[in-house]
Amino acid sequence: MNTHYHGDHTGGNAAFGVDAPIIAQTNVRNRLSTEQKSKFFNRTTPASPKEALPVITFDQSVSVFFNGEEIKVIHFPHGHTDGDSVIFFTGSNVVHMGDDFFAGRFPVVDLEAGGDVEGMTKNVGDIISNLRPGVKIIPGHGPLSDAEGLKAFHRMLAETTDIVRKRMAAGKTLEQIKSEGLPDEWKTWGSGFIKTDVWLELVYRSLSAKRS
Numbered sequence: 001m002n003t004h005y006h007g008d009h010t011g012g013n014a015a016f017g018v019d020a021p022i023i024a025q026t027n028v029r030n031r032l033s034t035e036q037k038s039k040f041f042n043r044t045t046p047a048s049p050k051e052a053l054p055v056i057t058f059d060q061s062v063s064v065f066f067n068g069e070e071i072k073v074i075h076f077p078h079g080h081t082d083g084d085s086v087i088f089f090t091g092s093n094v095v096h097m098g099d100d101f102f103a104g105r106f107p108v109v110d111l112e113a114g115g116d117v118e119g120m121t122k123n124v125g126d127i128i129s130n131l132r133p134g135v136k137i138i139p140g141h142g143p144l145s146d147a148e149g150l151k152a153f154h155r156m157l158a159e160t161t162d163i164v165r166k167r168m169a170a171g172k173t174l175e176q177i178k179s180e181g182l183p184d185e186w187k188t189w190g191s192g193f194i195k196t197d198v199w200l201e202l203v204y205r206s207l208s209a210k211r212s
């Protein structure tokens, strides 16, 4: 199962696809089938070879009955990308968030592939309201987490987006917004791949794309 198209989550497809059918949301196969360019991250990803493409695709959701439990794969629109799925292992009460969750870090939001910061916030909020007690949560990046960890991530998304939204409403430029930074509370969240100033720019660009 691919949670989205990025190479660090689909790089094993060509090897695993020989023995097992690869399952993914429709947009994952579409993006893997063609060259993908990201100006923001200065990255070009060539089209994948045929053997690396998902062979079972779905638009909204699919269930796989395996290993004694129902595994629900549910598409959440426009969060990290336009093809994200979250995987619910219903018997063992484990949720794999894909890259809709970076534990304790600012996330990558692939705006050029249909990602959206507010969409990610909404999706994560919807998932939180349906968690069962004792759930284990696997993030796309960072250590194994739980409901508390996902709630902290959701609060970070909502509060830092609100800060950027208010600065934009006050007429501040991207450079001003970046130089003002974020409250100390969010300092350690910038220690991963996405630094604080890059996160502020992603939020700014995500909000700007909707205004225009």
Ligand SMILES: [Zn+2]
Pocket: 004, 006, 009, 080, 099, 108
């Ligand atoms: Zn990703």
